[in-house]
Amino acid sequence: MRIANLSGRLALIVDGRAVDVAKASDGRFSADPQAVYEHWDEFRSWAAAADLPAGASFDPAELGSPAPGPRQTLAIGLNYRDHASESGFAAPEGLPPVFTKFVTSISGPVTQVKLPADGSTDWEVELVAVIGRRAEGVAEADAWEHVAGLAAGQDISERVAQLAGPAPQFSIGKSYPGFAPIGPWLVTPDEFDDPDDLELRCAVNGEEVQKGRTRDLIFSVPALIAALSAVLPLLPGDVIFTGTPAGVGLGRNPQRFLAAGDELVSTVEGIGELRQTFIA
Ligand code: ZN
16 A cells, blocks of 8 residues: 655555545545554555545645654664765664654655755665554564555755764754655555565666665664664654665765755655755
């Protein structure tokens, strides 16, 4: 099953067309895309059995984030060995660094993003998981039961702000408006042959800069849910950015950052793509 946020309303995506959930369910489920995660099991049962009307075609630019207003966004740093290495760090042995992307940075999949002045703005394609069932002290073996679905994400990062000061400011450098595109929709885990092995790719102006697979995550999605939920409850609709593979601009020689007019396309296998253009 695929769900989307089409112009601020929850939609099911069926054969590439959008079915409005509030209308198709006669108001049983809210049009608010973020509200569905509070009733995720009930929604899944309804969607599996519902006799849905024909969907409508849409423009991907009309899509918002399938989780536009999570109470918590947890983002993971240095979760691929090759990216930890290019960043000058040893691969973490315990839980990798955790930071947040503040909720106002979240956007839909096709956007224009304003580059911070005097900054060095970088790309990080990531798999995003959205929580569908409260997770508190969850064992790794049970963790997928708590995931509503997966989406593509971009952890856009302004490196000057991120790395200035006596200690890194990950949450600040990664939370400018539009720095957390998510989408193009949410795909439930059952849709994948193996939800723990998906290819991630990222290209700048058509040139591939990142290519990795989620099987190389140091902490997989289930391992992250186990480790994070041992500390704090993960709530329905919460978002986890799982980390990026190698190939970011900061790790290149010479370093490379985004410029006005650049187009960034980020893809996750079995899900779809994000498309960001940058302006000064
Ligand atoms: Zn990241």
